[in-house]
Amino acid sequence: MNFHLRLWRQKSADTPGRFEGIEATNITPDCSFLEMLDIVNNRLITDGKEPIAFESDCREGICGTCSLVINGVPQGPGRGAACQVYMRKFKDGETIFVEPFRAGSFPILKDLVVNRSAYERIMRAGGFISEHTGGAPDASAILIPKPVADKAMDAAACIGCGACAAACPNSSAMLFVGAKVTHLNLLPQGQPEAKKRARAMVRAMDEEGFGNCSNYYACEAVCPASVSASVIAKLNRDYIKGEVSEAVGAID
């Protein structure tokens, strides 16, 4: 198969970028999208040109390193991360646009590589249960009903890639934050810090410049881990509880 690629090239964070046309010829349909980019890159190197910078690691959809927008869709067509997109999904001769995630809080570092450290800082503000190693009771001491454990797992499946914020017209990170808050706040172990967690993570999210949710559901549509937008409702609920609790000086 042959494709006309329109790739985003940008030398560094502070230089302007532009689309560059590159031909991807003789590609096997069983090739993954990233393997197609590998082939293109190796041909560029052989021709003495600079390859396209893009990040990937596990290439099985779980590490969350991919940060590509393919034809306007963060993480590309279909479920899963960009590494799970296969060329058989495209038409021979198609023009394919490839860009990095677009969100003010994810500055572009080079070509298709973005800086997602904003998510790290949100996690550090409250995306954990404070406990110290060695102090845990026996794992069977606290029963957790299966439906609760399952819901927590649905939310915990988030791979932290940032596609949600990249897809949102408000560049909102609320699917990411909601997923972590829902995962931990549903579980009995997460209760002691539930309100504080929601409050701290939302404040950190605001500080990073992410917008708020206005129910577009674009995040849910692109999420490679199929995290449901209902986690945002849970986040809002817990956040309001947290703010009210602090405002009235209640114990939380």
Added chain:
Amino acid sequence: MILDAKIPAGPLEQKWTNFKNNAKLINPANKRKFNVIVVGSGLAGASAAATLAELGYQVDCFCFQDSARRAHSIAAQGGINAAKNYQNDGDSVWRLFYDTIKGGDFRAREANVYRLAEVSRNIIDECVSQGVPFAREYGGELTNRSFGGAQVSRTFYARGQTGQQLLLGAYSALSAQIGLGRVQMHEHTEMLDLVLVNGHAKGIVARNLITGEIKSHAADTVLLCTGGYGNVFYLSTNARGCNVTATWRAYKRGAAFANPCYTQIHPTCIPVAGDYQSKLTLMSESLRNDGRVWVPKKKGDNREPQDIPEEERDYYLERKYPSYGNLAPRDISSRSAKEACDSGRGVGPGGLGVYLDFSAAIQRLGRNTIEERYGNLFEMYENITGESAYERPMRIYPAIHYTMGGLWVDYNLMSNIPGLHVLGEANFSDHGANRLGASALMQGLADGYFVIPNTLGEYLSTQFGGPKITTDLPEFKKTEEEVRERVNKLLSVKGTVPVDTFHRELGLILWDKCGMARTEAGLKEAIAEIKALRERFWKEVCVPGVGAELNQSLERAGRVADFLEFGELMCLDALTREESCGGHFRVEHQTPDGEALRHDDTFASVFAWLYKGEGNEPELEREPLSYEAVHLATRSYK
């Protein structure tokens, strides 16, 4: 040099307790004064960094990814073993210990493995209290499944994403400590060398992958938690970035590299489809709980699987190993798949595949149950191959997955270089010649949460009162200079061949000659071919761009250059170990029915290799393995 494993005295069951009762402690006020470098942020690295910071040490943690959460532990699917016996099916610490020793084909250290089985129970407690959402029963209890090489159900799991959930637990704990200012996290930073001061590991030289800046970092001790070297084969289930550089650099500074030929080939991966492929995808071993492995009885039978009647199918694992059946250990299952394909009965393109069939399980349990257990794996399979495993059997073939070999460590997880500790897959200590499924996660977390916090004091307590180590010392400047030289050398070759081409060629040599079956002649050829390939690399490789920028070709070139040296050591180790054990199968040494044949009288020892300078043969040291509690037996799963 004598490799002293420092195994505590006393009966096996008492060793760890005795050790802890007598271990050297560092008081809280002094812990603050010690700086610890942790390289890697997977299960071992993140758990060690978080736990040591909780204890009060000053921790610097490094990872080459853009976030600690992306370390390759994230991709582990099936589960984590623990001797909880929640199922009341006869499990115990002893049984987990014995299964692990036997699974490793009696080539692991007794005391280490027993400790691992002991702390396995604490790991589950710890993870649950961090909020790891393990699978549960309707009544709220934790549930288990069984894995290869065991006859009890002791594996805890979180769908097919157990590694992800365990890593996110450790990453959460790490994030909390970073937020509190107790850990300084260095993302996108790759260790390129180890710095020794007076023979002790006192720091690293690392390159910032965004700016290209090469910088030294000093500490009182260094922990390498940098994972395995499976990517030396190019095609493996490892992530693209997995590499041997950190441990290889430590080896070249004097650390002993133990058992490099012990590599694990996982029986259930999606087969190779073409030369464009960048990696192989694992289908979790847990699938063998419900899937049945078979090939047609007839050679070259190219009928559709559903058209082959029951009596013309060979369920070869069930036939050969009736008591373990489809849950035979990985090395044995992989070799059996190879045998079936070598005999011309393989299925799919090139005849390099066997069927993993779920039709009986779907009939017995219903499609919904199978979907609940393995839904994400079936989806992944369909995405890659375009086939639905609900409708036709999966095609699978073995692929490189894990490496049991690694840097030599003593009971305290310290290498022969004082101050250099090695945790998780990067060390050699617990899995012998073959690792059982769901034991990698167990070992990574055991080392980080429970072992190193107790053993680190043995070294640090000897380090009071010395001058403070800073990066101004000449040792740091010299190592930094050497790293810059190496980077410049890669950039100045200016050939025309991309790095990937050399990596792929190296992988083919190793898969062919140091893979599932190894021979003396093949290994000798491989060594010669690797030498020639390395020479070509340094003449023809093309690394575009400059050093002071984000340069992914340069990152890869450095890693592949190290793989090109390491691959040779791996073959030398395989050549020297003239026996078959676990994942190391020497064709010359097999029983009449084709099983691995060990030679305990000469080879019941760890092979630890020491670097002796460029162009010289490395020196072999042996650490004898003495078994006090178990009997060296021929492994049988029949």
